[in-house]
Amino acid sequence: MNNTPNSDTAEEFRTTSVRDDITLDSGPGTWRIGLIVLSNDYTVERDFMNMRPNSDVAIYATRIPFAPDCTVASLKAMAPSISEATQLLVPDGNLSTIAYACTSGSVVIGYDAISDRINTIRPKATCITPITASLAALDCFAAQNLAVLTPYVDEVNAKIAAHLDQAGKTITAFSSFKIEDNEEMAALTSEAIFQAALKADRPEADALFISCTAIRAAEVAARIEQALGKPVVTANQAMFWQSLRAAGCDAKVQGFGTLLKQF
CATH class of the missing domain: 3.40.50.12500 (Rossmann fold)
Incomplete structure (x- = not known):
């Protein structure tokens, strides 16, 4: 039997209230x-x-x-x-x-x-x-000398470099995939990022900073750290x-x- 009301009988439709039984909290997520x-x-x-x-x-x-x-x-x-x-x-x-x-x-x-x-x-x-989170993270490691890896074209890279300099960091090496298209940034494989990170590092760098929230660097941060033997800070991480x-x-x-x- 179908008890679903049609438009002609909707005014007569009644439900059983369970409102007295509800329990409320602050919602999902502490x-x-x-x-x-x-x-x-x-x-x-x-x-x-x-x-x-x-x-x-x-x-x-x-x-x-x-x-x-x-x-x-x-x-x-x-x-x-x-x-x-x-x-x-x-x-x-x-x-x-x-x-x-x-x-x-x-x-x-x-x-x-x-x-x-x-x-x-x-x-x-x-x-x-x-960027503020990344600088705070680098300070946790007392990282002054940085190797930097980004996906950006150079006009954007120049802004990143200037900001790091203003924050008191020394850039020992700056490497980039030189990508402008956001779809291509997202398509960079984690393996490509890992291999580029190995090339981007320098012995004198205290840490490697990988910029850009669009690339899948966080998932290989631990692997890069193990390979380089130094801290790795990525934007999303x-x-x-x-x-x-x-x-x-x-x-x-x-x-x-x-x-x-x-x-």
Whole structure:
């Protein structure tokens, strides 16, 4: 027998109330991390979910428009959309942190401009960017001299190098895949990143920094560390680490390098 009401009998439809039996808590996730992800990114959400120590860490993502090509101009063009993207992140919910997930964008736009746009909408959320997180991670290792690997074209590389210099870091070597197309960045295999990392390192470097949230570097960070015998900091690894710690979660994570395992 079909008890589904039709439009003629809908006014007579009644259900059995179980409202008196409900139990409410604060919702899913003890530690809630918000993510502002580029519209054409394949990697960040996947990396964050893979690095979670447990299901009590909840990830909530929204997207921000971004051009197919990664240039200084296209990175700057994202700035006005940060506020709108923030508004779409569970608007009435509580988030511990909000991470703007673009390393080169956070360099070109600047932390203050990004945090102003995020905290105007969500004043209680800690703003995280990949470059500030990466610098904090490198400081955990007291890494002054850096070997750097990026996927960017040189106009973007110049911005990264200048930012690291302003942060007081010394670049011992700077290597790049020199890719402009975001689809191609995402298509870089982890093996290609591993092999490039071996070539990018220098004996005098205290650590290797791998920039860009679009590439699958976090998943090979531990393997690169083992091969080089020194710390490796990647954009997504560092951004997740700082988001986790700022949210109040001190759980250690295995399989993604010393940063998440030790600090």
